[in-house]
Amino acid sequence: MINDIAPLQLGKYNRLQVIKELDFGLYLDGFEGEEILIPRVYVPEGTEIGQFLDVFIYRDSEDRLIATTLKPLATVGEFAYLKVKDVSKLGVFLDWGLMKDLFVPFGEQLSKMAVGRSYLIYIYIDEETQRIVASAKIDKFLPEVGQVFAEKDEVELLPYEYTDLGIKALVNKCKIGIIYKNEIFKIVNLGEFTIGYIKKIREDGKLDLTLEKIGFDRIDNVKQSILSLLIAQxxxxPYTDKTDAGVIYANLQMSKKDFKKAIGGLYKEKRIFIKEDGVYIIQSE
Known part of the structure; x- marks a missing residue:
């Protein structure tokens, strides 16, 4: 979201007017007499004094406000899954797409964060230092009163951590849920948004998630997938209800339970027939 109204928003995108040009860059009107440098390397070709630029505002290593046309991976007020670039005694530094890395203070780590690993974090402005920082203690940044969910709801998931039970995921950017191992029948990449569904809402408010539609709609999708595979093959x-569940998952990316329901439905609809060696499509006349 671009801010085109004062005051200036640190850690977000702003629309600012060019007011001065020097060899090393341009100065932008940051409101209330503040002049903000955009280094020459980030200035779009052909930019002139008086023109407005859409820029991201952050602080450099000397705490000066700097503008850039680069787009960070996330902005203040957002959750993101970012990789650790470096570690110091005071905290860790994350790659968020800008020259200056994003700092996570030591006290904002859930556990020791390691170089090369990625973590779900929340970006905010530290009230004391007025610097853009991040925290891995995401629970305290989730809204106390958020979206009301219902079972079977379609939601946006950001998977971010493997556990013994399955995969933790951020749900619609406002709640944490878990995809249990027995609900995972396709590749799930941490840090990549995907669509999921609310399977159960627990008494404590936590969410059980699934990656597949719940109910007959889901089985209809599985049936269509099997028909498409039959046509392609x-x-x-070469699979039946006696085939090992692991083989079905590895080759068809579905659970054996769904496979059995789907071929049962297709058989009743007289679209397939089943032999000991596998499933055959019934060719339409």
């Missing part, structure tokens, strides 16, 4: 798939 010349009308035959």
């Amino acid at each position: 010349n009308g035959f798939l």
Whole structure:
């Protein structure tokens, strides 16, 4: 979201007017007499005095306000899954797409953060220093009163951590849920948004999640997937209800339970027939 109204918003995108040009860059009107440098390397070709630029505002290593046309991976007030670039005695530094890395103070780590690993964090402005920082203690940044969920709701998931039970995920940027291992039938990449569904809302408010639609709509999708595979494989798939669940998952990216329900439905609809060696499509006349 671009801010085109004063005051200046640190850690966000702002629309600012060019007021001065020097060899090393341009100065932008930051309101209330503040002049903000955009280094020459970030200045779009052909920019002139009086023109407005959409820029991201942050502080450099000397705490000066700096503008850039680079787009960070996330802005203040957002959650993001970022990789650790460096570690110091005071905290860690994350790669967020800008020259100056994003700092996580030692006290804002849930556990010791390691170089090369990625973590879900929340970006905010430290009230004492007025610097842009991040925290891995995401629970305290989740809204106390947020979205009301219902079972079977479609939601946006950001998977971020493997556990013994499955994968933790941020749900609609406002709540934490878990995708249990027995609900994972396709590749899930940490840090990549995906669509999921609310399977159960627990008494403590925590969410059980699934990656597949719940109910008959989901089985209809599985049936269509099987038919598409049959067509692609010349009308035959070498799997039955006796095939090992791991083999079905590895080759069809679905659970054995869903596979059995789907071929049962297709059989009743007279769209397939089943033999000991597998499933055959019934060719339409």
